[in-house]
Amino acid sequence: MKVSYLVLAACASLSMVSCVSSKKFKAEQAKVADLTGKNGQLTNDLKACDDAKAEEARKRAGLETDVANLNKQIDLLKENNTSAIKQLQDLSVISSQQAESIKKSMDNLGLKDAYIQDLQTQMAKKDSLNMALVMNLKGAIGNLDDQDINIKVEKGVVFVDISDKLLFNSGSYSITPRAKEVLGKVATVLKAQPDLEFMVEGHTDNKELKGNIGPLKDNWDLSVFRATAVVKILQKTYGMDPMKMAAAGRGEYKPIADNTTAEGRAANRRTRIVILPQLDQFYKLLEKKS
Incomplete structure (x- = not known):
């Protein structure tokens, strides 16, 4: 009779150990799944950061190209400005009589424009x-x-x-x-x-x-x-x-x-x-x- 009780006690103990191990196993499985999901999210975040970094690098390269082009244009404008200043300096050799002639020519252009408008007005009338x-x-x-x-x-x-x-x-x-x-x-x-x-x-x-x-x-x-x-x-x-x-x-x-x-x-x-x-x-x- 005692032997039977002992056998039953032993079986009960084994059953309890088996239940505890199964719960822990499932809990560990859940932890692993959660960590796997977080790892995937972190991997995606890392890829997005890499893509953004690459895009910023491309933009930076484009801006650097634009800056280089603008610098070339500035250099060209400086060169043209220097040439224009030299031409203005060369104009100082024009005599006052020639300068007056140029002024009269410009004035005549204005008079002729007014004359044409006057003729057009008379024709319309x-x-x-x-x-x-x-x-x-x-x-x-x-x-x-x-x-x-x-x-x-x-x-x-x-x-x-x-x-x-x-x-x-x-x-x-x-x-x-x-x-x-x-x-x-x-x-x-x-x-x-x-x-x-x-x-x-x-x-x-x-x-x-x-x-x-x-x-x-x-x-x-x-x-x-x-x-x-x-x-x-x-x-x-x-x-x-x-x-x-x-x-x-x-x-x-x-x-x-x-x-x-x-x-x-x-x-x-x-x-x-x-x-x-x-x-x-x-x-x-x-x-x-x-």
Whole structure:
């Protein structure tokens, strides 16, 4: 019986020793796992530090390169500055007369720039006056067919083209009653601008005159007589200043359409009033600035 108790006690003791050893083993395993994790973290931290150190080294190398380049630029600027100072020293050999000439040249550049701006202002003013004149003429004449009268601006010059079928009978240089009415409206606008000068041009097609019509022998004569007829009406009937007018005949030699068609020939038979540009104003500008 005692032997049985002894055996049981021994077994109990062995069981207790076995349990204690197993718990310690598991605890040690946990410690090892924890230390392994910390070691991994420290390894990663060390690698990050190494990477950061390498990046800083690269940046430092780049900055050193930039510093070297800046030093080269400073040396180049110093060299250029030295050269410029030497050139300035060399300029001391220029005589006072040459220095004054240089100064006058610079002053002239400023005057020329102001002169160009003045011309541009005058040109813009002239263009505005031309457009106002065109609008006034169109307003005064009213709703005439564009084939009978055309008012336009080309290259800074105002043109008033009046079809000869409106002004004259075929082959004649006598002004029709309706033409006098139209010319009266044109005269009203032109008289409001007393500084304007204009030229009346007669134009024909290329068809020869059939026989002599009074003093007319050819298209030259016809174009001139028609131009002078218009000028005389403007002067005698509407009081235009004859010193502001000129009459010219162009004959058939300035066509604006094809003379091989009836429509073209009709377009070419016209009287043109050319509002002359006031060149004397620009000549005065040139004289003043020269």
